[in-house]
Structure formats: C-alpha cells, structure tokens
Amino acid sequence: MASSLTKDSVTPGTPGSEKTFFGHPRGLATLFMTEMWERFSYYGMRALLPLYLVAPGGLHLSAATATAIYSVYVSLVYLLAMPGGWFGDRVWGPRKTVAVAGAVIMLGHLTLALPSSGTFYAGLGLVAIGSGLLKANISTMVGHLYEGRDDARRDGGFTVFYMGINLGAFAAPLVIGTIGENVGWHLGFALAALGMALGLGQFLLGSRHLADRSSVVPKPLSAQEKSSTLRKAAIWAVVALVFYAIVGFSGHYTLNWLLVPLTLLGVIIPVLVLTRIKRDKELDRTEQSSMSAYIWFFVAAAVFWMIYDQGGSTLSIFADSSAENTVFGWEFPVSWYQSVNPVLIMALAPVFAWVWLALNRRGKEPSTVVKFASGLVLVGASFFLFLAPLSIAEGGHKAAAMWLVAIYFVQTVGELLLSPVGLSVTTKMAPAKYASQMMGVWFLAVTAGDATTGLLSIAGVDLNKTGIVALEATLAVIAGVAVWMYRNKVKELMGAVR
Secondary structure (H helix, E strand, O other), rough: HHHHHHHHOOOOOOOOOOOOOOOOHHHHHHHHHHHHHHHHHHHHHHHHHHHHHOOOOOOOOHHHHHHHHHHHHHHHHHHHHHHHHHHHHOOOOHHHHHHHHHHHHHHHHHHOOOOOOOHHHHHHHHHHHHHHHHHHHHHHHHHHHOOOOOOHHHHHHHHHHHHHHHHHHHHHHHHHHHHHHHHHHHHHHHHHHHHHHHHHHHHHHHHHHHOOOHHHHHHOOOOOHHHHHHHHHHHHHHHHHHHHHHHHHHOOOOHHHHHHHHHHHHHHHHHHHHHHOEEEEEHHHHHHHHHHHHHHHHHHHHHHHHHHHHHHHHHHHHHHHHEEEEOOOEOHHHHHHHHHHHHHHHHHHHHHHHHHHHHHHHHHHOOOOHHHHHHHHHHHHHHHHHHHHHHHOOOOEEHHHHHHHHHHHHHHHHHHHHHHHHHHHHHHHOHHHHHHOOOHHHHHHHHHHOOOOOOHHHHHOOOOOHHHHHHHHHHHHHHHHHHHHHHHHHHHHHHOOO
16 A cells, blocks of 8 residues: 555645655545455454354354344444444543453454354454444544535545445455455454554554544543543443353353343443434524424335344355355355455446446436435345245255346445445434534434344344345335335425435
C-alpha cells in the first residue's frame, strides 16, 4: 500500500502538499489497513465457527445448537455497536476506543485458539465485545479526516474504506479457513489473532496521521454520570453473577441458560429502542412521520438479515455435510464459500452505482421503497433456490457446489439493493435529536434478524429442512410484496426524503 502514497508537486507547507492515499488524507491508509486486518480476523473466524461447532474434532454439537451459537454471536456484535459508539462519544474518544477494541479482539481470538471448550465461549464473548467497540468508532474516524460534510472527497473516502472491509473478508476464508480445516482448528483461530495484531500494530503506528479530533471525547461523562453508570453496571453484573452461580451450583446449568437470554435481548432491545424514539414528545410532526416510515424499513431489513446471515451458518453446515465441494474435480475447503460474497460485492457494487446514476439522469431510478422491496424478494428467491440442493441431498446425492454459489449470488444482489440504501435512508430520516445514534439503530435490524434465527434454532427447528426453508422464503417474498404494495403510504410518511 505504501506505493499508492503520492506527494503533490506543490510547495511544501501549502494546503494539499501532504502525502495522500489515492488522493485522500493519509490517515485513510491507516484506517483502511486497520479495518482490512480486523475484518480478516473477524470473517476468518466466522467462516470456521459453524464448522468447528459441528465437527467431530471440534465441539461436535448438533446443527441446531451450532446455528444458535453462531446467530447469537453475530447478533451480539451488532447489538454491542451501540454501547461501543457510546464509549467513543462519552468515555474514551474514538481513537482510544478502537485501540482498546483491537486488543480485546486479539485476546478473544487467542482465547479461542486454546484447545479447551471451557474457554471457547469466553473467547467468542471477547471478540463480540471488541467488534462492537470498534465497529461504530472506526467509521466515525474516517469522517473526521474530511473538513465538513461538503468535502467532495468524503463519499469516495468511505468507498475506499469499504473496499478494505471486502478485501479482508475475501482473503480470510481462503487463508484462515484453509489452515483451520486442513491443519488445525485452533491454529486457524490463532491466525485470526495474528491478523488482528497486524491491524492493531498498523493502527498504533499510523495514528499520528489521524485527525486530532479523533482523540477528543465529544461529550464526556460528568462525575455524577460516571458514578451512576458504574453503580448500575456493578448492580447488573452482581445480579448476573449471583443468578448464574445459583443455576450452576444447583446442577441445572445448560448452554440454553446463556443462549436464551441473549437471543431474547436481541429481539427485545431493538423494539424498546424504536419505541423510545417513536414516543419521544420532543420530535416534531415531520420527524414522527419519518420514524413511522423508518419502522417499515427496519422490519423489512430484519427479515432480510434473518435469511441472509444464514449464508454463514445454515448454508455452511449444509455444504459441509451434503455438498460436492469441488470445481473441475478439485476439492476446496467449505469455508471458501464465505469468500464468494465479498468478491461479488467488489465486482458488482461499481456496476450498481453506475446503473443508479444512469437511471437517475433519465428520471427512472427506483425509489428507496422499491429497492427495499426488491432486496427482500431476492433474498426470498435465494432460499427458494436453496430448495433444489436440499431436494438433491434428501435423495441421497451430493449437491453441486454451483448451487450454493448461485444462492450467494442472488443474496449479494439483494444486499446491494437493500444494505447501501438502508444506510443512506437511516441518515436521511434520523430525527435531529438522534442523528448520532441512528446508525446504531440500523445495526439493530441485523441483531433482530439473527436473534430470531437463534430463537428458532434453540426451539429445535431444523433450518436445513425443505419445509422451514420454503416458509422463510415465502415470508421474505410476502414482506417484499407488502412493502411494494404500500409504497405510496410509506413515501407519504417519508415526506421530502427520497
């Protein structure tokens, strides 16, 4: 990456004379590499996780339990993005929060690398906490690199930054997945720790290029607020400790005592947050209307992510047991399927951006509501497509790898229709009072979707059966059609936002 840093040929000391990264502030290189390595560690471990959970050489759990653990883990990562943003705003500032987050993530992966099932769940918890702390704050620091909202380079900077996400996500299964599956699970987790160590080292060495305000705590806690927060945290910690001590010493503890409360929190907290914002009497009529419309988008997104994120659990477990994972006779690790989505994102995102621009110039670009509805229909169609390899497997045969690639392709197209639009509409429809919190609210849609999958798995529902897959597919298509049918009502509630 160093070769892409160029020096403008102007007098030193004048504006624009500093080194740049693809024409952007040099600090973007630091954040790009940090995020790339963090995503490398995160997606590498995620690719291994469901396979390790069901493997005879791993924890050898049932597919339902493995899916529940995976879903709870992913929902926690997104749920913790809100308190992670709060820490950056009120306690440490974004830069320190990201540094601490990197250390916590690295420690979590090292804990996962220990050959002990007793430490495994502690490692997952540490990675989830660290990811939540990092997720909101590193994006905030990208914004800090630019002067004001009108800096023409801002959107391009975030595009370069998100390329780092997809590069890390693409490479991780190919490296960590291969080592984990073919050499040793715990060595794979150790490689994830190494990836995060490289990212953290890059961040600490390059932090001098970041904006000064990245070190500032925007709204520090007062002494009274700090005391109150610590007291409440201590009370809840003691309650949890006493409760689980009683359950454990009484001999009644099972994994569900942990999974059920976490999945319920993943469903309840998003509802409580949306309800609190919607009922805020300080919002004016326009903001209230926008929030009513936003709830439509939120529910639609939760349904979308409920199905989409099963690409890393349900589909992966199916591929491990029932797919012919070969191309032209060459067998590849199951975890490699997780590289399909990021490489498709990198290939298709510029195409979609060009298409929307071309349609916009002609006045024919689909509305946000129509894009959302299309994304839902497509994710439903991907699970209708999943019925084919499921039927092949039920007939006693191995399904071809290209069936799964086709499913990931359809889901990726759906993601490109729904996810970027969702991020955009969240910022546009956010009430002024909640402007800084609404991105965390958007992530709660992922939490709600994955928590729902977790609850289904805990209830014993086999998500690899044709009946439940068809039901989920039908639900997504019906939701998409419903959003489309009520598009005029939603547009009316959105007001001037388009």
